[in-house]
Amino acid sequence: MIVSEQKPFGQIFDFVRDYNNILVLGCGTCMTVCMAGGENEVGVLSRQLKLAARHNNLNMNIDELTITRQCDREFFDENATEKINRSDVVLSLGCGVGVQYIVELFPEVIVRPGVNTRFYGANISQGLWLERCAGCGECVLDQYEGICPIARCAKSLMNGPCGGSADGMCEVDTENTECAGQLIYERFKNLNKLDELLEIKPPKNWSAGRDGGPGRIAREDMMFDE
């Protein structure tokens, strides 16, 4: 899933303080699961905004809503459409995709991001999310037995680990982040195929990912003739 973190409250409040009708719009999928912008967070944030408005003597009407996904047209139903059109500003707790999709669907409305979209990751344990994929567009997990050096090594080393790996941890964050090169090494060792690590992995083709420009997938088999 996409993992985000809520922006600092001060920044969020500055985004919306000059408006009267504010809609705090949550996302029921990724942002709910990573607890950055689901129904609960929408409720808490709305209460915080009301308090801050009162404290600053501002006249702010705060409405709230959470839809299943902000990146899919079908979830912007009549109720959502009405609430969005009624507001001066939408504070979206969707990821960066959600924010932009609302702008596309409702060009008249001002939208502000309430979260910082961080990465594609997994919920490893209660309260802990870790990056696992960088969306490089040409997956090489087959070559690394399921551990991604692109997303999980601080230097994206395809022929790692570098000389900074110590006690299984990455030099960039020796407290919290495991060295991907070490993990790959251990996996190959366990699978009895260490010798395969001798193979020199050639430079990666980055053009399938963001480096090739904005991504586009067009599936004609799924398109309707209009």
Next chain:
Amino acid sequence: MNRNSEVSGSNLERVLRSGEFALTGELGPPKSADRNNVIEKAKYLKGNVDAANITDNQTAIARLSSIASGVICLEQGLEPVVQITTRDRNRLAIQSDVLGAAALGIKNILCLTGDHQSFGNHPDAKNVFDIDSLQLVNMLYKMREEKIFECGDVIRNGKKGRVAEPRIFIGAAANPFAEPLDYRVMRLEKKINAGADFIQTQVIYNMERFRQWMQDVREKKLHEKVYILAGVTPLKSARMARYMKENVSGITFTEDIIRRMERAEDQKTEGRKIALEQIEELKKMEGVHGVHLMAIGGEKSVQGIAEEAGLLPRPPAVTG
């Protein structure tokens, strides 16, 4: 490594090829455009080492470029080993720089991945890491031997142009002390297969581990395929030792070294003594072809240490 014929014409290559125990130094460019700073440091190293590494934005701090500093060294009669990291430049920029460096007379390049930018003075920078150090070694090898760019194009200016490939003596780093320990010899082998001609190792403060590593290297006969220069840096104080032990990933210390430094009355002299003992041992160690003496901020001290280690005079430098 091609042991049959000279590949680059560099002084370092000739010294190593002749079987002489080589000595390389290190020169850190300034955090300014002050060319005199480079000239000054080059003066201390000239004649006392066979070549000097010129660091590339060392510890991710923006400095006078390694190629530019290398050219200043050349003018001073000091042969540079220009370091290139893959942190700041992609394959386009690096290949362009390698052509430029070769055109300016640079003959040795050390391929590094580079410290992560979070350690330096621009932690907000975007990193590049388009390729890693191994891929860089291989890229330089293909440029020299196959005369092609990474993309496969021949290195010449148009179809009728002269093929003019960079003749570079290719260096790589090895860290015998980093983990996973039993992967370290494999990684060396990988760098040799990629095309490395010479290797400079991480600084040794754990001779036991280094001996073990060299034994593994010899078992695989890797020392016959690449020139190995062992890293030595004299400790200045017990504090420096403790700091490095705790803060620098990939460097390990034996308790003995720390104890010796702590107990010494004159810590600086003790650090130097340890370095000299190490060099003595390395000179005799089978498969070690030289020493890479990194005196941090101490280009001045290199002559004295080299002298006392019996490494002077150096074989006369051949340039051209």
